[in-house]
Amino acid sequence: MSNLFNDYYLNILVMTCLWAALSGAWNLMAGYGGLVSLGQSAFFGIGAYITAIVYTKYGVSPWFGLIAGVIVTTGLAVVISWPCFRLRGAFFSLATLVFPIAMEIVANNWSDLTRGPSGIAIPFRPGLDTFMFSSRWAYLIAAFILMMIVYGITRWMHRGKLGLYLIAVRDDEATAQSMGINTVKVKLIVTMMSAALTAVGGFFYAQYILFLDPPSVFSINISVQIALLSIIGGLGTPLGPIVGSLVMTPLDGALSQFFGGGPRLLIYGVALLGAVLLAPKGIVGTVKAWRRK
Template structure:
């Protein structure tokens, strides 16, 4: 009979693999892919709290990502504030903006909510372009390469890897907390039937706002890391609607409303994206074509994402093994061959 790994053992082995990856993968191109996987898994996991558990399809999450990048970088360049402190400040500002956006937007549902989040993201992007004296406008913000721990700038990619690994672990811990507490149960109830949840006494706006606070804060923190990792960004790259769509797709493909769905989606989409860019540099936009094809296939055949299917495989294998075992004269005889 096939011996199947328990969930705890699998997670332990997965954690070990993540820790040893920078020691095994020394090629900068591939290590960069792993860094991006963990970064996008963190962002998609943050989106998943609001969009997956809460059912609020936000396509404007680039707002918080961009706010995180600009807040930390401008404080660092203009006032010498360490990006490590910038993590906290960016999270706070992202949360405040999230509350200000959520207060009117949560009065809307479905498509209208989605359109509202897109509108807010476009407004903030244009404001960033307009106030060029502060934000440098379309020119973008360039961070000097001055490696030090205090600056969150490193020569080795492995250092960036471990920083984003910590952020990834924190995002997973938050997702597990949400999934196992009443916050997650209430958000799922709101997602399935908002009117029914309200009838049962769930304070719908309150728990939507809790999801927004968590989601916006973690996305803002991810924006800080992105800025210090790339050392250059502009409004079109951090407030881009395509970015919001991309992180939503990662969660949807992996499995929304689950802890590890966004992780699975990131491990599929990001390597595919990077390999397509490096293999077909002249075919701009090929990655979005692939996203579209993958999304159509997932929505058509696997509407709950890939993770539920993978979870069902061990159960099916166990069931198959049981069918191949027959009891004769009080003894189990295996006919599976």
């Protein structure tokens, strides 16, 4: 019984770190560049599926799948996002929403490669070469490292020229262009960074959960969840995604444990609404504002 409890709490911690990393990758785009994308689940799903396919179908190391997933998602991010940069605000968000919907349709219908709605079961063969571990502690360490890498990149960007350029673009793109900032280049760089880090999260998810089907990785709910954690924690702050995940992921896990789907979603929704109303700048932003008084 104690092992079951330990596994349950360790799983919550693993998912907290993973969600924080994914939300942190989104925060690079949305929090600093003002690019509120709803297509992150596409990058997440592609990273997960490529890892699973090269391992189960072709017998290639998942590490190769990680590299391939990062390359493919980065390339797709450029191809898909570039035309969307002409759009502003909600129009950009709606345009990016098409990507995960399209990818879920492809994954459902390309059954020769993805096994369609049946999904892909990944055989468990523990070892560093397969990135599979018998202990959840190993996964927790790996997830924590990924979270801290994303945090470190965000801190670096927050203090560097790229962060300043992105904030200038977010606040007033026309003025940023008049100052000599290549706005398209800056937005492409941050989009590629975000896509690559999200694909790494997909790789981790595939090797941790060991089962994929289209709704589990391409769902719009995943994109929304990723965004909400940064919004609740503090958009445009390095700590925001981590704080948001520390608050909301255990809450979601507890609600799943004690309530069914309907009541869980209702309570979770009320908690989200309360957080947004009470702390419109996010938890980190609200605490900073309170400390200045």
